[in-house]
Amino acid sequence: MPTERSRKKLILIDKSISYTLMILLAAFFLFPLIYMISTSLNPDELDILKRMGSIKAFIPSPASLKNYSDVFARMPFLRFIFNSLLIVSSTVIAGLFVNSMMAFGLARFTFKGRKLLVSVIVALMIIPFETIAVPLLLMTNRFGWLDSYHVQIIPFIANPFYIFLFYQFFIGFPKALEEAALIDGASWFKIYWKIAMPLSKPILASVAILHFLMQWGFFLWPLMVTRGPEYRPLPVAMQVFFGQYPRDWGDIMAFATMMTAPILILFVVLQGQYVKSVSQTGIK
């Protein structure tokens, strides 16, 4: 049996190893992001190139916001932010309604073919977007939808995965929950809106976060359906900007920082909810 003292010593060693490891790993995960920010603050492009391979790259001196104003001068950056925010928020908000309503319909009602419909939804989860991208391009082209907002919104509102997450949540409610309301003559819509939705705040937040992240980073489809800066969202704008030579790394990093910082801040603020929503994806 180890003595109390040697046990304490072991715990201390274990702790210091853990902290050293965690700090080293934190450096590994953070340095590219810090590097992005510090480079974005360096106004001198030659200096950036000179410093890119040295530790000095992390300390921009003199620091300035010139690259940021350059970004606004060189391209309609506000337009890209607006496009992204509009597309993502419309998709997510409409998605919350459509997906939760469908899940409610599947979870709280008993009708013929209900089980089959649930299995179809589960089966649809396995179809990767890449499989339908090409036929969807042909279809939306025929609709005359190319280069628009709605071509980036409407096809992505309903999502079998989010329906499934809501479904799992709604199915857990006891029947008694709505029976009293039904006897009182409440409509199903009222039950959905006044009983089910308020009880579903955690799952609503999770689905909103997951859907937001997905849409915010969405690249393949907007690349296919947008032509000019008018309807282009941030990731495509970034790629186009990045492809212009000669590369101005200061400006590129300022663009990247403006695209990333708000999300990172939001993430740190909503951290707990975030963690929950990701873990939710692991629940099978």
Added chain:
Amino acid sequence: MAKMFYEKKRGFKYAFIFLLPGLVLLITFIIIPFLSAFYLSFTNQRLISRLPTRFIGLDNYKKILGDDLFWKGLLNIFKFVIIVVPVQTAFALGLALLVNKRIKFTKIFRTVYFMPTVTTMVVVAVIWTFLYNPEGLINLFLQKISFGSWQTVDFIKNENWAFPAIMFMSIWQGVGFQMLIFLAGLQEIPISLYEAATIDGANNWQKFMKITLPQLKNTTAFVIISTTILAFRLFDQVKVMTDGGPNGATYTVVLHIYNMGFKRQYIGYASALTVVFFLLVLAISIIQRFLLKEEREVS
């Protein structure tokens, strides 16, 4: 009496209005495009064409057999899966074990490790292109730790290095996500199991092998399957960093679908590629599910 009253009100007539918007959207934007991928794959459909669409049977599929670029992309994806999936899964498990310890500040570290996942892949690709520069930080770092014997490499433009560079970056970006999944799994293991093992005199390694790993079977299965499928979908970082080059070293199946279907507008041929891609993803998930389930039953 009352029971019959509300049971009657649970029929399809009442559910219909809730199901309608979702059904319409799912059918229009997932089911129809999915089915038409199969149909189109037997035609010579172009995006914009004056010639009428013709049914050409299996021609597109025959063409895939002789399409070197497709096979190159597929081979690359298999390389990606074989390296990235085990490395990322093991790394994620290690991270989860580390931040699951009952010591202070672990929440902060969790947040930090998860930050790359929140960062958009296109942005990540841009930052790492900068880091991978011949004069960039990665080369400097390798030179420092090898005491100057490292030969500077232009990672992105070097045929041997471009793909490993993208793999490394992809692990950096994605591992935080898997870490959280593992963390959720770890926290569901009953502490009593560990307490019982401690009384029996088990050491940490034995506890890990006999309790942690078996209890994490389902979580591990989920992580492996999802990482594999994400690997199959590899596109964003490759498009931004190399566009499949140099000399096809980073070419992938989805990039090929994009090039054929969108750039060259061969809708019919791209649809055939798409069908093959789907069947591959389907087969992989069925095989993995089967293998992982078997393992579960044996233990």
